[in-house]
Amino acid sequence: MVRLLGLVWLVLMAVGCAEDVTTRIAVGPSASSRYGLVQDAVDAINEEIGEDVFELIAITGDRPSHDWAPVVIVDELADGVGAEVRHSDDGLQICITTRTNVVQLAHEFGHAAGLEHTRSYDNLMFRSATKLGLNQAQRKYLRQMREP
Numbered sequence: 816m817v818r819l820l821g822l823v824w825l826v827l828m829a830v831g832c833a834e835d836v837t838t839r840i841a842v843g844p845s846a847s848s849r850y851g852l853v854q855d856a857v858d859a860i861n862e863e864i865g866e867d868v869f870e871l872i873a874i875t876g877d878r879p880s881h882d883w884a885p886v887v888i889v890d891e892l893a894d895g896v897g898a899e900v901r902h903s904d905d906g907l908q909i910c911i912t913t914r915t916n917v918v919q920l921a922h923e924f925g926h927a928a929g930l931e932h933t934r935s936y937d938n939l940m941f942r943s944a945t946k947l948g949l950n951q952a953q954r955k956y957l958r959q960m961r962e963p
């Protein structure tokens with residue numbers, strides 16, 4: 816059964832239906848006023864990884880793509896949510912508000928790259944993270960995500 820699921824996953828990957836993951840963060844018109852925040856979050860997570868894994872690119876629209884995840888500003892997110900990744904058929908979108916901070920945004924970069932939540936309160940992938948920390952396994956995973 817596990818082998819069969821693995822095969823299904825491979826086939827889905829081959830036709831591009833599997834969930835997107837990316838380390839390329841895009842800023843278009845929507846989030847241009849928060850370019851500095853996005854830059855700070857990219858720098859902060861790269862420093863925590865110890866390598867420049869995440870890349871910030873400028874785009875002319877705000878459309879998601881399978882090659883990057885645009886940061887877009889939305890009016891409101893659910894209570895207690897600082898930022899969130901939304902999945903669509905066209906790719907990922909990272910939604911922020913005018914109040915999103917660096918740690919909240921870097922946490923979403925982690926999700927965009929495929930990281931899941933941890934239970935350590937001092938970890939970036941803690942559900943309501945307040946710190947930038949990553950563990951060895953997370954660093955290793957992110958390093959192998961680096962674009963060749």
Ligand SMILES: [Zn+2]
Nearest residue numbers: 922926932942
């Ligand atoms: Zn999260």
